[in-house]
Amino acid sequence: MMVSYIYSFGQHEGRVSARNHPQRNQKSARGSAAPAVLFALLIIILVAFSAYSFSARAFRAPAPITTPGAALDHQYNLTLYVTGIVFILVQLALAIAIFRFRDRGQRARFSRGNNAAEIIWTSVTIVVFIVLAFLGRKVWAESRLASPTANAIRIEVTTSQFVYNFRYPGADGKFGRIDPNQISAATGNPLGLDASDPAGKDDIVAPELTVPVDRPVELLIRSQDVVHNFFVRELRLQQDAVPGLTIPLQFTANRTGRYEIVCTQLCGLGHSRMRSFLNVVPEAGYEQFLKQQAAAQ
Numbered sequence: 469m470m471v472s473y474i475y476s477f478g479q480h481e482g483r484v485s486a487r488n489h490p491q492r493n494q495k496s497a498r499g500s501a502a503p504a505v506l507f508a509l510l511i512i513i514l515v516a517f518s519a520y521s522f523s524a525r526a527f528r529a530p531a532p533i534t535t536p537g538a539a540l541d542h543q544y545n546l547t548l549y550v551t552g553i554v555f556i557l558v559q560l561a562l563a564i565a566i567f568r569f570r571d572r573g574q575r576a577r578f579s580r581g582n583n584a585a586e587i588i589w590t591s592v593t594i595v596v597f598i599v600l601a602f603l604g605r606k607v608w609a610e611s612r613l614a615s616p617t618a619n620a621i622r623i624e625v626t627t628s629q630f631v632y633n634f635r636y637p638g639a640d641g642k643f644g645r646i647d648p649n650q651i652s653a654a655t656g657n658p659l660g661l662d663a664s665d666p667a668g669k670d671d672i673v674a675p676e677l678t679v680p681v682d683r684p685v686e687l688l689i690r691s692q693d694v695v696h697n698f699f700v701r702e703l704r705l706q707q708d709a710v711p712g713l714t715i716p717l718q719f720t721a722n723r724t725g726r727y728e729i730v731c732t733q734l735c736g737l738g739h740s741r742m743r744s745f746l747n748v749v750p751e752a753g754y755e756q757f758l759k760q761q762a763a764a765q
């Protein structure tokens with residue numbers, strides 16, 4: 469048997485050299501269609517599962533509680549439809565290519581690509597991205613670039629490892645001076661309020677953010693140490709807190725409730741427990757909150 473194998477191998481070799489083909493280019497057997505079919509099927513199943521999970525809203529975000537939040541959802545869905553359709557088409561094209569160009573014993577062909585096709589799909593991608601960015605710019609700028617409304621409530625948000633502190637200016641409407649040398653969480657002065665500044669006497673510092681419903685709020689976001697983040701899903705707002713910067717962020721919550729604030733920057737070992745709450749309360753409840761806090765400071 470071994471002899472016959474060697475014999476046939478020798479014959480085979482002889483046939484190839486007789487045809488003057490280099491051996492590496494010669495395919496002696498057709499490849500099986502099974503791997504190509506299975507791989508193409510796997511891609512189709514994954515695409516179908518992804519499309520289903522998005523269209524069935526399996527991982528739905530909680531309802532937004534701001535008008536820009538609703539507009540942002542609209543923008544997000546638009547982007548999702550466009551990119552989703554492209555994703556499905558590209559993945560199906562991939563599945564078809566895998567099946568169509570499977571190993572059938574043919575020689576591989578070399579392609580230098582197609583300049584026209586590359587120019588077309590690159591241009592289409594650029595146009596789609598610019599149009600989507602243009603449509604979305606208003607929603608983004610509303611929370612960040614617009615000048616704050618005159619009656620906005622200003623609240624300072626100070627992040628540090630691994631807590632949030634919210635400061636209200638008190639009855640005088642002015643934030644007191646902060647002195648980094650006086651920062652001492654242990655003695656109840658986590659922000660380093662300067663005791664010598666009268667404007668700071670009535671400042672309120674609280675571990676949770678309480679705001680009245682339907683009133684514009686301007687947050688001033690800071691960090692004492694590393695980069696943290698202020699993220700509330702229901703506000704559809706996510707903003708980094710960067711040491712050395714005071715970053716404004718505006719919103720008007722239109723539904724009362726208690727919503728989680730989380731830090732979405734990996735800021736250290738305690739990152740996973742860095743969170744607080746946003747309490748959106750009726751106007752009367754807000755006045756009461758301020759009074760209680762003022763008495764407790």
Ligand SMILES: [Cu+2]
Pocket residue numbers: 627628629630695696697731732733734735739742
């Ligand atoms: Cu953090």
